[in-house]
Amino acid sequence: MSNSHIPVLLSEMLNALNIRDQATYLDATFGGGGYSEAILKSADCQVFALDRDPEAIARGKLLEQKYPHRFRIFEGCFSDLFQLAATNFWEKFDGIVFDFGVSSFQIDQPERGFSFRFEGPLDMRMSSSGLSAAEVVNTFEEEDIANIIYRYGEERKSRRIANAIVRRRLEKPFTTTADLASLIEKILGRKFGAQHPATLTFQALRIFVNNELIEVESGLSFAELYLKPKGRLVTVTFHSLEDRIVKTFVRARTSRVKGQSRLLPGEMATNQPLFKDLFPKGIAPSDGEIEANPRSRSSRLRVVERLYVSEVES
Ligand SMILES: C[S@@+](CC[C@H](N)C(=O)[O-])C[C@H]1O[C@@H](n2cnc3c(N)ncnc32)[C@H](O)[C@@H]1O
Known part of the structure; x- marks a missing residue:
C-alpha cells in the first residue's frame, strides 16, 4: 500500500x-x-487547482x-467550475x-x-x-444494476452479476468491497494471470457513483470557454469511456463546421475550428514509465491549442 501518488506522464504534461x-x-x-507543484517549479507562474476530495484539499x-x-x-x-470562476473572478x-x-x-x-484488493466499506x-x-x-x-455494470464497465456478463x-442481498446486504468482489469471483471464476473478475464491475460502480462521464463533459466545456487564444488543454485519460469523450470533443472542435449554420441573422458566418490538435494520436507512456509505475499503463495524454476568440467570448 502506498501513501503517495506517482504523477503519470509528468514530463509530457x-x-x-x-x-x-x-x-x-x-x-x-x-x-x-x-x-501543480511541477508546474509551479517550471516557471514563475500562477496555478489554481481544483479537487472534489476533501483530503486532496487538505494537501492543497x-x-x-x-x-x-x-x-x-x-x-x-x-461541474462547479463555471460557478467558481464567476464567484472568484477568475480570468481566462x-x-x-x-x-x-x-x-x-x-x-x-x-x-x-x-x-477490491483491500477489505473496506463499499463506498467509492x-x-x-x-x-x-x-x-x-x-x-x-x-x-x-445490470445497465450500470454494462454501460460503465463494458462488462459482458453484467446481467449474471x-x-x-x-439474490445475495436478500440474505445479507453488501457492506464491504471484499464481500462484493468475492461474490463476483464465485460467479465468474478466476483465470490465472487474467485481471480480477470484479475489475469491470468496480470501475462501473465508481464511474456511476461519481457521475464521472458527465463530469468529464462539464470540464471540457469549461475549458473551451476559459482558455485564452493559444492556451493549451491537456487531458490524461485512463479508460476507453473517458478517452472516447475527449476524442469526440476534440474531433468536433478541430474540424471545420459542416452543414447548416446555427448563427442568428446578422451574425458573421464562421466555420473555423476552435482548437488545433497538437498530437492527433495522443501520447502514451513509455515502456520505462509503465515498468516503474504500472498504474500508468492505460493512460493517454491529449493536447489541443485554443485557436481564436469566438463570438461567444465577445
Ligand atoms: C488521477 S488523480 C490526479 C493526480 C494529480 N495529477 C497528481 O499529480 O497528484 C485525479 C484527482 O481528480 C479528482 N477528481 C476526479 N474527478 C473530479 C471531478 N469531477 N471534479 C473534481 N475533482 C475530480 C480526484 O478526486 C483525484 O484527486
Missing part, C-alpha cells in the same frame, strides 16, 4: 502545457499535487503555504490540465472503498458525500 512566466494555469485534478492547503502568492486550491467538481487561463480518474491516495486507502465516493456504491448494489433494481447481487 509539462511540455504539452507550454509553461511560461507570468502565465496562469488551472490544474483541475489536484490529487496529490504532483502536477499545505502547498498554498509553500507558494502563498502563486498557488490556490478550490474544492468542487468540474493559459493552460488547463485534467488528469482524470482516481489518485493512489484514494485507491490505496481501504476505508475509501475503491479497491471521491467527495465523501452522496450515494455510496453499497447503496447502489443494496437498493437499485436488478435491471438498473446483477442477478447474483440481487
